[in-house]
Structure formats: structure tokens, C-alpha cells
Amino acid sequence: MDYLEIAFELIVGFVALLILTKVLGKTQISQITPFDFISAIILGELVGNSLYDNKEGVKEILFAISIWGGLIFLTEKLTQRSRRLRHLFENTPSIIIRKGQIEFKELKKNHLDLNQLQQLLRAKDVFSVRECEYAILETDGSLSVIKKPLYASVQKQDLNLAPASAAIPxxxxxxxxxxxxxxxxxxxxxxxxxxxxxxxxxxxxxxxxxxxxxxxxxxxxxxx
Incomplete structure (x- = not known):
């Protein structure tokens, strides 16, 4: 395989992946789930392995990308329509802290240890479990937190201040x-x-x- 052929297949693979990411939407990156993560890795491997296989050409690369991309697209459509399939492929959020108490069974179920939980809490400006009323582990691995009223941030409505209109810079x-x-x-x-x-x-x-x-x-x- 000469350099010109490698360059041509790289360009074709790049354009095909670019088109595929546009079709699949932003959630493939911004709200990535374990299934999305694995599918993205395999998609990259399909292109990478095809480049250095003398038996595979541009047609084979495009065919592999199309089939795998079609499967991902079909899965996304099915999960949008079916709650059961959504739970199968994307799982559901888990309540890790409920009313100030750590749910140990949920920690084990999600393979999360206490050090990891503390790190996720600190990322939300919660440096002690006692400050947290509820903590929900989202499907993408991020943590959503509701603080206890004593530690919650003061809002304008609490001070009876007139709200200012929001503006985008x-x-x-x-x-x-x-x-x-x-x-x-x-x-x-x-x-x-x-x-x-x-x-x-x-x-x-x-x-x-x-x-x-x-x-x-x-x-x-x-x-x-």
C-alpha cells in the first residue's frame, strides 16, 4: 500500500465519520453513555483497521461505517420510542444519596466507591455529605445534586428582589x-x-x- 492510497482512504474515512457524527447528533459526544462510548471506539477501529489492511479498500471502509452507523442510528430511534429499550441500552439515573443518607446498594450496583462519590460531590461544590439532600448519578456518569436547605445558595426570590432579564453575551x-x-x-x-x-x-x-x-x-x- 503506497502513501497516496493511505492518504486517500484517510480522507474518505474522515469525511464519512464527519457525516455520520452530523447524522447521529450532538448527544453522541455531549451526553455519552457507556454504550455510546463503546460504539464510538468500534467505529474508529473499523476505519483504523481498514486503512492498513491490503485486502480492504474504500468501498469496504464506507460499507463498514454505513452498517455500524446505521445500527447506532436505529438504536437511538428505538430508545427514543421504547422506555424498556432505553433502560437496556442507556440504563436509568440512580439515586446515590437519599434524604442525606448514602444508598450503599446503589453504590455497589453502579460500581462506585466512596472516594469516587466524594470526588463527584466536590465537583458540585459539595465538600461534605452532610450538605447533600439528594444526589443522582446520571446515565453519562455525571452527578446531579440537591443541597440541604441550610447549605443551598440564596436566590433572588428568597430576598424578594426583582429578577433581571437574562441576556446571552x-x-x-x-x-x-x-x-x-x-x-x-x-x-x-x-x-x-x-x-x-x-x-x-x-x-x-x-x-x-x-x-x-x-x-x-x-x-x-x-x-x-
Whole structure:
């Protein structure tokens, strides 16, 4: 197998995997379950092994990716429609701490030890089990925590404060380049942005490392 053939098969495999990840959706990465993890590894192995097998070509690579991707896609569709199949392939969340008490049977069932539980709790800013009322182990291995009322964060409604409207920060300049699509999103033009730059002492967008707009707040600009 020459280098040109390897490069061609790599490009074909890359494009095929890219298309497949678009079809399967973001949950394949962002909310990965043990089944998703194994399927992703096997998918990569199918492409990797095919590259260095002299008997396998582009057709075989595409065929293997299509069959395996089709099986994953079919499984996702079935789990969306059937609760039983969803439990079989993705499992269900487990309550690890209930009313402040550690559920030892659930720990053993999920092969989780106390040190791992403490680490997961610390990731949620809970440094003592006594602070936790409920802890739920999600299907992707993350932990969702409800603190006891004594340790819960104070919210505005607890203080009878008027809530402020939520606003999404929008990047308007990144690495000295204006993000024109984001300018359209916030309904402003380049002239407005240049005017704001001059007010902040910048001659052009090229002098700005990062620029962020947020409704109701002053334009954030940081130079190099």
C-alpha cells in the first residue's frame, strides 16, 4: 500500500465519520453513555483497521461505517420510542444519596466507591455529605445534586428582589476580526462598532483581542 492510497482512504474515512457524527447528533459526544462510548471506539477501529489492511479498500471502509452507523442510528430511534429499550441500552439515573443518607446498594450496583462519590460531590461544590439532600448519578456518569436547605445558595426570590432579564453575551470581535454574523444578530452595523472602538481608545478591530456585547451592559473590549 503506497502513501497516496493511505492518504486517500484517510480522507474518505474522515469525511464519512464527519457525516455520520452530523447524522447521529450532538448527544453522541455531549451526553455519552457507556454504550455510546463503546460504539464510538468500534467505529474508529473499523476505519483504523481498514486503512492498513491490503485486502480492504474504500468501498469496504464506507460499507463498514454505513452498517455500524446505521445500527447506532436505529438504536437511538428505538430508545427514543421504547422506555424498556432505553433502560437496556442507556440504563436509568440512580439515586446515590437519599434524604442525606448514602444508598450503599446503589453504590455497589453502579460500581462506585466512596472516594469516587466524594470526588463527584466536590465537583458540585459539595465538600461534605452532610450538605447533600439528594444526589443522582446520571446515565453519562455525571452527578446531579440537591443541597440541604441550610447549605443551598440564596436566590433572588428568597430576598424578594426583582429578577433581571437574562441576556446571552455575544462575541463581536475575536482575535482582531469582526464577527459580522453576530453583528446582524444584535441588529447593529460595523459603523456602530467602530464608533465604540474609538470611544475605548482603539483605532481598529485589529487592535482588539476580544470584544463582547451584552444587552444592557457596556461593550467589553480587551486589547492584546
Amino acid at each position: 455575544i462575541s463581536v470581535i475575536l482575535d482582531g476580526e469582526i464577527i459580522y454574523d453576530n453583528l446582524k444578530m444584535i441588529d447593529v452595523d460595523e459603523n456602530w462598532l467602530v464608533s465604540e472602538l474609538h470611544k475605548k481608545g482603539f483605532t481598529s478591530a485589529r487592535d482588539v483581542l476580544f470584544g463582547e456585547w451584552q444587552d444592557g451592559k457596556e461593550l467589553l473590549l480587551q486589547g492584546y
